[in-house]
Amino acid sequence: MFVTTLGTGSPMPDPNRAGPATLVQTAGQNLLFDAGRGVLMRCAGAMVAPAMINAMLLTHLHSDHTTDVNDVITTKWINSFVPTPTIIVGPLGTQRFIDRTLATLEDDISYRVHHHADLTWEPLCEVTEVSDGLAYEAEGIKIFAFPTDHAPVHPTVGYRIESEGKVVAIAGDTVPCEGLDRLCKDADLYVQTVIRDDIVKNIPIPRLLDILDYHSSVSQAAQTAAKNNVKTLILTHPVPAPQPGTEGEWIAMAQEHFSGTILLAEDLMRVEA
Ligand SMILES: [Zn+2]
Ligand SMILES: [Zn+2]
Secondary structure: OOEEEEEOOOOEEEEEEEEEEEEEOOEEEEEEEOOOOOHHHHHHHOOOOOOOOOOEEEOOHHHHOOOOOOHHHHHHHHHOOOOOEEEEHHHHHHHHHHHHHHHHHHHHHHHHHOOOOOOOOOOOOOEOOOOOOOEEEEOOOEEEEOOEEEEEOOOOOOEEEEEEEEEEEEEOOOOOOOHHHHHHHOOOOEEEEOOHHHHHOOOOHHHHHHHHHHEEEEHHHHHHHHHHHOEEEEEEEOOOOOOOHHHHHHHHHOOOOOOOEEEOOOOOOOEOO
């Protein structure tokens, strides 16, 4: 099983970090977790064309994680030669979100259906809403959803992928919680979005200070990894984006709590579980 951190950014535009998105490749499938800014550009960088995405799984409906859901749906649709549904999994509210996304695309859909004689169908989306339990199953792959805590954003989920004898946990934005512990128990790879609370709390901007109470800090991510016997911790969606040369600080902070392998994600970093 391979994990590629496609986009490792946050809501703040960054020339080197696309929006949050992670690709898991296993048993011949390409599974996309979240679809932030630039996700299909980064998929192209990973040699994954839109038509090759087997399923898109959303951790939550915050805009930075979903800005390019419309691009995945549309580009997969216009590159298909037979009606092919986009399989979408997400927390409660995802069906409504997809319905609204499709509504914004109505004009574009109409233009294309009228222009291309062989494109006789509209985009098809098959949505499954999940909270706790089996979320996706194919080719021997089992993906389980677990509730996470990103309050007041609710509901949110993380995904545990079990395939080829390995376990990968994709957490999304969350503080440590019971669901997160179950999600990453004994995982080979645990991918966690993180913030540097030591930096953020010293920036006197109220809107930035607000993010402190609903993300895992680097230390908390490391504590979760240690508590749950994880092998490798991947820190992603780092806020604020690490300045060049400071990457070692992030790793060192995590090493204070966790003795396994620690990686600070960059866009298109590919790791084998
Ligand atoms: Zn969020
Ligand atoms: Zn986020």
